[in-house]
Amino acid sequence: MVDNVAGLMGELEGGDFYLLSGVEQGMRFSEWVDRGKLPEFAGLDPEDIDYRLERCLKRELIEKKTIQYEGYRLTFEGYDALALHTLSERDTIDAVGAPLGVGKESDVYEVRSYKPMALKYHREGITNFREVRRGRSYTSDREHVSDVYTARKAAEREYETLRSLYPEVSVPRPVDHNRHAIVMEKMEGVELSRAELQDGAVTVLDAILRELAAAHDEGWVHADMSEYNVFVRPDGVTLFDWPQAVETGHENAGELLERDVSNAVGYFRRKHPDETPEVDERAVAEAISEGAFASVRELS
Numbered sequence: 001m002v003d004n005v006a007g008l009m010g011e012l013e014g015g016d017f018y019l020l021s022g023v024e025q026g027m028r029f030s031e032w033v034d035r036g037k038l039p040e041f042a043g044l045d046p047e048d049i050d051y052r053l054e055r056c057l058k059r060e061l062i063e064k065k066t067i068q069y070e071g072y073r074l075t076f077e078g079y080d081a082l083a084l085h086t087l088s089e090r091d092t093i094d095a096v097g098a099p100l101g102v103g104k105e106s107d108v109y110e111v112r113s114y115k116p117m118a119l120k121y122h123r124e125g126i127t128n129f130r131e132v133r134r135g136r137s138y139t140s141d142r143e144h145v146s147d148v149y150t151a152r153k154a155a156e157r158e159y160e161t162l163r164s165l166y167p168e169v170s171v172p173r174p175v176d177h178n179r180h181a182i183v184m185e186k187m188e189g190v191e192l193s194r195a196e197l198q199d200g201a202v203t204v205l206d207a208i209l210r211e212l213a214a215a216h217d218e219g220w221v222h223a224d225m226s227e228y229n230v231f232v233r234p235d236g237v238t239l240f241d242w243p244q245a246v247e248t249g250h251e252n253a254g255e256l257l258e259r260d261v262s263n264a265v266g267y268f269r270r271k272h273p274d275e276t277p278e279v280d281e282r283a284v285a286e287a288i289s290e291g292a293f294a295s296v297r298e299l300s
Contacts, residue, residue: 002076002107002123006096008059009084016061017085018042019052020078023062027146032071079148080121083181092176092183093119100186103228105154106241110186118172118187122158122180122243125150151180158182158243161220169214170238187240189233192267197232201272206295207237208264212257213288220245221253225260227267248289258285265296 022042026033038053039046053072056062061078065071074082087093097110100118104126111119125147159182162174173185189195197204208230215222222229222245229241246253262281269276277300287293 001102002080002121002126003060004096004099004109005061005077005080005084006109008061009081009088011059012081012085013055015044015048015052016055017082018044019049019056020061020074020082023072023074023078024082024148027073027148030071031146032065032067032069032073035070035072038072073146074148076121076123076126076148076151079151079180083121083179086178087119087176087181087183090176090178093117105243111183113175113183116186117175118184120155120182120184122151122155122182124154124243148180154243155180155182157245158241161242161245165215165218165220165242168218170211170236171242172238172240187231187238189231189238191228192230192232192237193227195232197272199275201268201275202277202296204232204237205264205268205276206297208239209261209284209288209293209296211237211239212260212264213291213293215239215245216248216257216288217291219248221248221250221257222260223256225263254285254289257289258282261285261288 019038019042022038022044023033025041026037033041038049042049044052056078057064060075061081062072063075084096093111093113095112096119097112100108100110105122105124107121107123109119111117155177159174159177162171162184165171166173172187175183175185212222212225222239222242224241224244229239231238231240246256258281261284265276265279265281265284277296279296279299283299284293284296287299
């Protein structure tokens with residue numbers, strides 16, 4: 001688990017961020033950055049480097065390893081600090097509040113801006129790193145990538161997808177992005193996996209499938225649909241977590257769309273069997289891809 005660094009930000013000095021940025025730059029070339037190269041990367045005097053290293057090591061923003069040389073790399077706490085510093089400098093956010101959700105591939109916090117927002121840190125590099133690398137297009141073409149690079153590319157992918165989808169599709173409104181962090185509008189409602197739907201299950205299922213259809217019309221397939229990335233509210237649903245999205249021209253788009261449909265319908269079939277019509281998921285996916293989806297009842 002990655003600690004929330006918001007409480008440390010007031011302790012950090014400008015030179016600390018120069019050091020962290022220098023380590024970040026060095027990690028473009030190697031996993032561990034040679035101590036001797038840090039003055040060049042960070043733009044600091046060698047004497048200042050020692051002081052900054054001690055401060056950042058103490059706060060666990062970097063870690064050290066002695067191999068053939070004395071090497072350093074960012075921790076996710078250090079990467080969080082860099083992103084948070086930049087977003088604060090841009091006046092995108094004023095303060096970080098309570099966690100809204102902690103998952104295996106992201107941490108989400110409430111943040112204060114001109115209105116309450118959500119700050120999402122991507123964590124793909126932490127869990128099952130090699131599998132993430134192999135399975136996702138944003139890193140599959142690179143042989144040597146760090147965990148923070150994987151998270152940054154995932155955030156870039158999701159941010160650009162959200163910008164492409166909003167407002168035609170009910171997704172969180174993207175506000176800003178830096179490194180592996182995205183600031184977005186805070187969602188209203190409750191996660192589908194925890195929602196008490198009572199007699200409205202099929203209405204919610206139809207709403208989810210219509211949003212998948214709207215996304216397809218905009219050229220995107222979610223590719224990771226589940227009950228854990230849908231928020232239900234009285235007037236509709238919001239689909240979130242889009243880093244794995246693929247364009248409709250992708251060679252596997254049809255298969256991934258059918259899987260999304262199957263996951264959505266399958267959840268309602270398990271949880272609300274009396275309300276969920278028997279449908280052919282492939283027929284539903286075909287209707288979505290052809291722009292002809294209206295309701296699962298019409299296909300049952």
